[in-house]
Amino acid sequence: MSSFTPTTPRPAPANTVGFVGWARDNLFATKFDTALTVLAVTIILYVMKAVFGWAIIDASFSGTERTACLKEVQGACWPFIEAKFGQFIYGRYPDAERWRVDLVFAAGLIGLVPMLMPSVGHKRANMIFLLGFYPVFAFIMLTGGVLGLAAVDTTDWGGLLVTLVVAVTGIVASLPLGILLALGRRSDLPIVRALCIGFIEIFRGVPLITVLFMASVMLPLFLPDGVNFDKLVRCLIGVALFSSAYMAEVVRGGLQAMPKGQYEAAAALGLSYWKTTRLIILPQALKLVIPGIVNTFIGLFKDTTLVLIVGLFDLLGIVQLHFTDASWATPETHITGYVFAGAVFWLFCFAMSRYSIFMENHLSTDRNA
Amino acid sequence: MSDPVIRINKMNKWFGNFHVLRDIDLNVASGEKIVICGPSGSGKSTLIRCINRLEAHQEGDIEVEGVTLDGSLKNLEDIRSNVGMVFQQFNLFPHMTVLENCTLSPIWVQQKSKAEAETLARELLERVRIPDQADKYPGQLSGGQQQRVAIARALCMNPRIMLFDEPTSALDPEMIKEVLDVMVELAEEGMTMLCVTHEMGFARQVADRVIFMDEGEIVEENAPEAFFSNPENERTKLFLSQVL
Ligand SMILES: Nc1ncnc2c1ncn2[C@@H]1O[C@H](COP(=O)(O)OP(=O)(O)OP(=O)(O)O)[C@@H](O)[C@H]1O
Ligand SMILES: [Mg+2]
Numbered sequence: 382m383s384s385f386t387p388t389t390p391r392p393a394p395a396n397t398v399g400f401v402g403w404a405r406d407n408l409f410a411t412k413f414d415t416a417l418t419v420l421a422v423t424i425i426l427y428v429m430k431a432v433f434g435w436a437i438i439d440a441s442f443s444g445t446e447r448t449a450c451l452k453e454v455q456g457a458c459w460p461f462i463e464a465k466f467g468q469f470i471y472g473r474y475p476d477a478e479r480w481r482v483d484l485v486f487a488a489g490l491i492g493l494v495p496m497l498m499p500s501v502g503h504k505r506a507n508m509i510f511l512l513g514f515y516p517v518f519a520f521i522m523l524t525g526g527v528l529g530l531a532a533v534d535t536t537d538w539g540g541l542l543v544t545l546v547v548a549v550t551g552i553v554a555s556l557p558l559g560i561l562l563a564l565g566r567r568s569d570l571p572i573v574r575a576l577c578i579g580f581i582e583i584f585r586g587v588p589l590i591t592v593l594f595m596a597s598v599m600l601p602l603f604l605p606d607g608v609n610f611d612k613l614v615r616c617l618i619g620v621a622l623f624s625s626a627y628m629a630e631v632v633r634g635g636l637q638a639m640p641k642g643q644y645e646a647a648a649a650l651g652l653s654y655w656k657t658t659r660l661i662i663l664p665q666a667l668k669l670v671i672p673g674i675v676n677t678f679i680g681l682f683k684d685t686t687l688v689l690i691v692g693l694f695d696l697l698g699i700v701q702l703h704f705t706d707a708s709w710a711t712p713e714t715h716i717t718g719y720v721f722a723g724a725v726f727w728l729f730c731f732a733m734s735r736y737s738i739f740m741e742n743h744l745s746t747d748r749n750a
Numbered sequence: 751m752s753d754p755v756i757r758i759n760k761m762n763k764w765f766g767n768f769h770v771l772r773d774i775d776l777n778v779a780s781g782e783k784i785v786i787c788g789p790s791g792s793g794k795s796t797l798i799r800c801i802n803r804l805e806a807h808q809e810g811d812i813e814v815e816g817v818t819l820d821g822s823l824k825n826l827e828d829i830r831s832n833v834g835m836v837f838q839q840f841n842l843f844p845h846m847t848v849l850e851n852c853t854l855s856p857i858w859v860q861q862k863s864k865a866e867a868e869t870l871a872r873e874l875l876e877r878v879r880i881p882d883q884a885d886k887y888p889g890q891l892s893g894g895q896q897q898r899v900a901i902a903r904a905l906c907m908n909p910r911i912m913l914f915d916e917p918t919s920a921l922d923p924e925m926i927k928e929v930l931d932v933m934v935e936l937a938e939e940g941m942t943m944l945c946v947t948h949e950m951g952f953a954r955q956v957a958d959r960v961i962f963m964d965e966g967e968i969v970e971e972n973a974p975e976a977f978f979s980n981p982e983n984e985r986t987k988l989f990l991s992q993v994l
Binding site: 640642643645646647648649650651652656660661664665668744 | 802804827830831833834835837839841842843844845854855858859903904907
């Protein structure tokens with residue numbers, strides 16, 4: 382009987398590994414692939430040249446009024462952004478009080494960053510800080526009127542401040558509300574189910590603009606005389622209800638994907654409905670629909686721009702408002718302003734998207750994880 | 751027979767208009783091992799699922815450890831913490847580690863401390879011979895290992911009765927034995943067991959009684975030797991000729 386000797390492994394042929402191998406497989410595998418690669422690279426270079434030329438080479442970077450941006454070949458008018466930056470971030474929030482907004486932003490970051498990092502402990506304390514302490518703190522700091530802080534009316538709020546207040550409130554409220562609505566829609570109790578379906582279908586069936594308009598114009602008509610609450614608050618409620626209807630449908634998708642066996646195993650272990658929901662069903666169902674949840678968050682973030690129609694000036698609204706400033710009237714003002722607003726929105730949305738991908742990988746418990 | 755721990759009396763169940771269980775009478779004594787077999791769709795799963803009320807019956811009585819199964823929530827909790835169940839598809843919770851799967855019920859239902867629950871869980875994982883897999887996720891284990899985790903998870907409730915619904919039919923042949931070995935051991939320790947299975951070797955080895963079901967009825971029941979060597983009913987004979 383001959384014995385088995387394994388063959389010594391040889392290195393792979395040179396042109397199948399490393400960059401050359403990669404490029405051969407991915408960029409130049411066939412004539413058609415090669416043509417596509419050349420075409421794509423040409424387009425990318427062309428676009429990059431145009432963007433680079435506009436944003437840097439032909440752009441103006443300093444100046445205090447429109448004459449800075451009236452060159453023969455004029456690119457971006459960055460001095461406009463610089464001059465208006467305070468307005469874009471805080472709106473008409475009084476200069477002397479803007480440190481309060483900064484403090485609220487900073488506290489939010491301090492609370493949020495460790496919360497988003499799975500490796501940092503003390504999640505319970507962190508949660509209490511973010512959901513218990515922080516909203517009260519932010520409310521007192523931003524509105525003032527107590528503790529010797531000057532009162533600042535919400536009509537003076539604007540810019541990124543309003544965008545973030547609306548978006549964060551919507552995001553924070555829509556997830557728990559959406560979960561409750563989704564559970565309600567699958568409930569065995571016919572009345573609960575009917576109410577949840579009614580709510581979801583009504584709010585999903587009308588445009589957000591209508592909801593905001595109802596909240597800001599119609600609602601006061603139904604309230605008794607003398608009872609009136611802040612326009613911003615009414616918008617926040619409108620946005621929260623609207624987005625929770627969307628969130629409910631996303632979450633329901635996750636609930637429906639749960640195998641019956643999970644419910645049965647939980648029941649056989651003696652877990653009650655709420656314990657099953659909280660410990661078994663929601664952790665899995667929500668993980669399954671993270672992309673959908675983040676998609677809803679991103680949609681909500683961008684929809685905050687609609688508060689403009691009820692007279693609140695979010696970031697985009699306030700940028701547009703300043704286009705009318707005669708001292709900055711140049712052909713490039715509009716486009717520069719829109720690019721700036723777009724870049725800020727994009728940054729936030731892109732961050733959310735990347736974070737959701739990170740979370741999906743982090744939560745994966747598959748064999749290959 | 752000593753005082754039965756499970757008493758089923760003239761029990762009937764329907765799914766809509768489909769009469770799935772018909773006049774079931776069954777008493778199970780403490781420590782008794784019962785194997786239930788029968789063709790697909792004969793109502794075996796439904797019968798054992800009625801015992802911990804994963805399915806509700808409509809007529810007749812089921813009494814488990816002296817507690818009558820009606821709609822009341824209190825009774826339901828009592829029953830479920832005394833009756834463990836193992837499913838064909840394991841039904842482990844994939845988002846929890848093996849240890850978390852096992853400590854879930856002790857902590858959340860029986861209000862044990864985390865430390866106490868973990869000690870118990872590790873003991874039972876040892877008993878099903880996978881002590882070193884405690885911190886893995888179910889998706890990282892083989893089918894046989896997963897089913898043994900499921901058995902350990904059920905045992906963590908310290909149940910007096912165990913229900914098995916085809917625990918080995920989703921497993922590759924080489925894994926069936928490792929699960930059956932654990933079940934045999936459990937049987938030898940005196941657990942009351944009701945087991946739906948087509949593993950006739952297992953039935954011969956541990957069963958006190960084998961029950962044959964067809965069309966929602968108990969057609970025949972007997973001690974394993976008599977059941978296999980000398981079936982009385984034609985349908986039993988036909989069934990046995992197919993599985994043996
Ligand atoms: N939830 C349900 N609703 C309606 N019919 C059902 C339901 N569950 C089971 N049935 C039907 O009841 C009958 C008995 O089902 P059961 O699962 O108890 O059979 P079984 O003997 O366990 O079969 P198998 O060997 O295939 O597991 C089958 O005809 C099945 O289609
Ligand atoms: Mg079955």
